[in-house]
Amino acid sequence: MGEVILTMKGIDKSFPGVHALDHVDLEVRKGEVHALMGENGAGKSTLMKVLTGIYKKDSGTITYEGKEVEFHNTREAQDAGVVIVHQELNMLGHLTVAQNIFIGREFKKGIRIDDKKMNEEARKLFDRMHIDIDPKETMSKLTVGKQQMCEIAKAISHEAKVIIFDEPSAALTEAEIEELFKIIRDLRDQGLGIVYISHRMDEIKVITDRVTVMRDGAYVGTLITKDCTKDDIINMMVGRVIYEDPKTKNMTPKGSPVVLKVDHLNAGKMVQDVSFELHKGEVLGFSGLMGAGRTETMRALFGADPIESGDIYINGKKVTIKSPQDAVKHGIGYLSEDRKRFGIVVQKSVAENTTMADLDEFSNGPFINKKKEKKVAEKFVESLATKTPSVDQLVVNLSGGNQQKVVIAKWLTRNCDILIFDEPTRGIDVGAKNEIYKLMNRLAAEGKAIIMVSSEMTEILRMSDRIVVMCEGKKTGELDISEATQENIMNMATREIN
Amino acid sequence: MANKSVSKTAGTKKSFVDRMGGQQFIVLIIVIVMFIFFSAMSPGFRKYTTVVSILDYSYYIALMAIGVTFPLLTGGVDLSIGTGLICYSLIGGLLVRQHGMPVAVGMIVTILIGVIFGIINGCLVALMDLPPFLATLCTCMITRGFGAFVVGGYGIPWPAAGQDGGWFRSIFKIQVGGQNIPIGFLWILLLVAIMSFVLNHTKMGRYTRAIGSNKEATRLSGVNVKFYHIMAYVICGLFAGLAAIAYSAIFATVQPGSGAGFEMDAIGGAIVGGVSMSGAVGNVTGTLIGVFVICLLKTGLPFIGLTANWQQIITGFVLIVAVLIDIFKRKKESGK
CATH class of the missing domain: 3.40.50.300 (P-loop containing nucleotide triphosphate hydrolases)
Known part of the structure; x- marks a missing residue:
């Protein structure tokens, strides 16, 4: 882990009738994968939306690369290098891979869009990620896993310094998750700060360095992943012990029709x-x-x-x-x-x-x-x-x-x-x-x-x-x-x- | 890795029809077959003058169809182009006829009003989130009433060929040695080429499709979705204005209260030509070919003795088939 790149301190946000974020803290360092955990409705997504300018915070400070910042929309956040890879894939199924990656900032030759250059640049991105996707392929023809990779390529192409993954593995197969983790580790080793939101306890242990837990819009605590157990995290999330043991034998009554x-x-x-x-x-x-x-x-x-x-x-x-x-x-x-x-x-x-x-x-x-x-x-x-x-x-x-x-x-x-x-x-x-x-x-x-x-x-x-x-x-x-x-x-x- | 071989085989697997442009290619064959069929069935059909009159008839539908392709690609529609066309033409014609303005001014005003209504439609849809069907149905009614109101219920004849200002009719048809030459078709081809470029090689076109594919994702990509969404309707309005000029130049008189149903010919043409009602899929070359299917039905069926009622029935069935093909294709894609 390197120096601190992003600090959110005392972030507070209310919607009519709901105190969505109650003085939440989050600190992300260069070269770490930082898990953000909590049950649905704990405020993880809201916090990330405040960070990337989708919501305006009521109070609190965001310090990024040593300076206090406030992004007003995703575009500003992207330009500064804070990029979010959304839970629902934001893909334009009818466009090609390269067209998707560079949407909103196409390369141009005069008034003409330079598709050739976009394909080349997309190819370079994939090379950097050590994956093989044809930039000219139509997006809807790719598997969900490959589409996810394209989203990540898009994030990297923004010269991202902080990438937020919002439940990236929800729709992936085990093999695809492996590939995703390889890419995330690569990015981490290149010195990026990664925020990883997930419900899957197993993944947290495998991929993350630190865990910040939220509950009901409030900050609960931050742990070093390797020093804590699954149950520690779950207890922090729900405030009670819940996991039951798995079945070990067939419980169906004998001779059941x-x-x-x-x-x-x-x-x-x-x-x-x-x-x-x-x-x-x-x-x-x-x-x-x-x-x-x-x-x-x-x-x-x-x-x-x-x-x-x-x-x-x-x-x-x-x-x-x-x-x-x-x-x-x-x-x-x-x-x-x-x-x-x-x-x-x-x-x-x-x-x-x-x-x-x-x-x-x-x-x-x-x-x-x-x-x-x-x-x-x-x-x-x-x-x-x-x-x-x-x-x-x-x-x-x-x-x-x-x-x-x-x-x-x-x-x-x-x-x-x-x-x-x-x-x-x-x-x-x-x-x-x-x-x-x-x-x-x-x-x-x-x-x-x-x-x-x-x-x-x-x-x-x-x-x-x-x-x-x-x-x-x-x-x-x-x-x-x-x-x-x-x-x-x-x-x-x-x-x-x- | 595995993916490479997959994507490569997918690339080479394209069928002959796909390489020729898919549905467009099939529809082009249908146009040719229809033409041969009508020619074989009716001696009256296979005359040069018939071809010229089919083309005459096609200009304003083709122009409307090119324009409406843009809202269709965003996943919307513009129902106001038919009555709009009449309204714009009436107002432009009125300036020429009653206020003695030059024809060129009348034409510019006609096109400008088209653009203005395009902006209105665009704002209703993109800024105020009205469903396109509803928004443009309203402007359809408004333009219909507004046009009739402005001219006081009388038809407006734009200057005839030979009259003062009648030169504008030769934009679409010139006479050489007693023969009519339908040069309007060249303009249509030129405009199709331009709009095809706009659609496939400029930001405007890319974002039009992107909006139709996934509007929210496009917005999150930092694209000014509202602007480009409005622009799709502005282009549509612009082309409705151009269609108004074509209509004025081909027909002797423009009647207030008419025009309802024109939009269906244009939208129908676009859909037959492969534009998807759910957006993102299709292009203007397809639209043009589709327009000729509609025009051939309209002009060809009377030659084999079928009345106007039959034309409508048959056109309706053709549209059902075209929409079914679209639905079938989408099912196949999503269920692969």
């Missing part, structure tokens, strides 16, 4: 000849890398994508599923990985979302029985411990974990016995994650059959009774939890099959 059998399912390139069984009271984990075809399998099973061939049996009876309506009719509920797009209607209330899949049950002819709706919604708010002021609250105002609970309530209302959780804890903070896990275990114990698709190895190992592993659209393995390890799952997930 098969409720769902999928036989040689084919649906496009991503689902080839997939077969598996799901028992009552079981949590069946689906592991694999990004793009392994897990979500596609679930979508086909749920009738969201057309099935080409293969049979589905529910409770031993062969069924035809051609649409989500069919699936729901047969008691399958699907909790999408992308809640906002597929799971909930954010501008509607908790009650309306709860009854959405089963509105017939709550209607007298064309009229919705609001009273009944409210009663059932309240019942689930209570039993799932959903934190909401009332069932009339709009779902958009709830946190990620509580939104997920509303989706669960929706399928429970419909009496679904088979629940497919696709990345159930994505974007949900540590404390709430635990609650979702508990809830899933409870549902399984009550006799629901659960499929859980997850990209997080710890989650798979912690929750599953059995694990199905997929790679490139094919099932490459099946394990009982007692024999599963990170290594053998990884092997199966990367196995080339002929």
Whole structure:
């Protein structure tokens, strides 16, 4: 670690009704990777937005390279060398890689944009990062991982001295994360100051030098990463001990009947000849890398994508599923990985979302029985411990974990016995994650059959009774939890099959 | 590394059609096939005068279509160009007819009013965040009423060829030895070339597409999104003004209250030519070719005995097919 390049001291920021930042401190040195941690809503992103000029601070000082500064917009921050790599990729899918990297500051020959020079410069950047991406390729054709690399290249091209990574690994595969870490270490060794925001505890230990923890908008403390344990950090984040031990043996009752059998399912390139069984009271984990075809399998099973061939049996009876309506009719509920797009209607209330899949049950002819709706919604708010002021609250105002609970309530209302959780804890903070896990275990114990698709190895190992592993659209393995390890799952997930 | 081989094979895998410009190439073939079909079906169609009249008819639609390509690429639309065209032409013509101004002044005013309405549309959409459909539907109504109001409900004949100031009609058509030469087509080609350059090789074009691709990302990249978003509508207004000149030069009289529906021919042409309604994808050469599909339908169908009603029905179906192709392509891309 070198000298201090950036100091934020006593940063305070209020929005109407919310004290978002309460005198927060952060210090970044040259040549360090500094983790910024905290649950969702702890104020990490707000702090970074204050730094890069998106928000104006109420009080406090920012010292950068020895001088007190205040950036008024991202452009000013960029020009000074403070660049943020956003959580949601800010990519223009229709433009080329080079055009994306240099957007807003194109090289020009007269009034003409000099694409040739931009391609050359982009190539130089990639060389510096030791990665190989064609600058002329259209952005949307790259994998998410490569797109992330382009974002980083863009950041470096600003002659950045401080780069902020906002949950960069959220959508990356393990291999891509490895590559990302290599680049981050490279940048660190070149003397840049790196701020790394992430929820993933494992990564923090691997990549960062120091950790600053925030909670509820306040500064909690800064630790040297190698001198602290995971639990130290988590305790600072949530103020309580929470982690439960992972499952070590299959908890499904012996002789539990098969409720769902999928036989040689084919649906496009991503689902080839997939077969598996799901028992009552079981949590069946689906592991694999990004793009392994897990979500596609679930979508086909749920009738969201057309099935080409293969049979589905529910409770031993062969069924035809051609649409989500069919699936729901047969008691399958699907909790999408992308809640906002597929799971909930954010501008509607908790009650309306709860009854959405089963509105017939709550209607007298064309009229919705609001009273009944409210009663059932309240019942689930209570039993799932959903934190909401009332069932009339709009779902958009709830946190990620509580939104997920509303989706669960929706399928429970419909009496679904088979629940497919696709990345159930994505974007949900540590404390709430635990609650979702508990809830899933409870549902399984009550006799629901659960499929859980997850990209997080710890989650798979912690929750599953059995694990199905997929790679490139094919099932490459099946394990009982007692024999599963990170290594053998990884092997199966990367196995080339002929 | 692995990626290199992937990107390289992706580069060489392009099909013949893709290398020829994809949808544009197919649509160009369709234009040629349509032309051959109508020629074969009707002796009246395969005459030089018919070709000239198709071209005459195409100018104002093509100009509107080139312009509206820009809002379409930002993911928006401009519905005011049709009634706008009539409005601008009426006001310009009124200055010439009733106030004795030179035709050149009338033309400049016509174009300027187009630009002004472009600015208004742009501000409504980019600064005040009105949905483009709504904003330009309103200016569509405003221009329609405003034009009729200014002229008091009477048609305005711009000076005819041979009359004082009638020279402007020869911008689009000159007579050599008793034959009409449709030189307007050359102007269209020139403008397509210029706007094609603007779209593909200047900041203006790049940012127009960028806005259509991901507006927020473009803004976060430090681009003055508001300015370029407005400019897309200004270009559209400018071309609606030019289209007003073309319309005035080709038709004897400009009638107030008309013009509604013109924009659909132009937008339809752009979409048939491969411009995506969701923005970012498409270019002006495609638009021009698409316009000729629409024009051939409009002018060709009467020759094989189909009435105006049929033209509209068939044009409607063609548009559905074009939009379906667009949707299909996007599904394929996102689901690869």
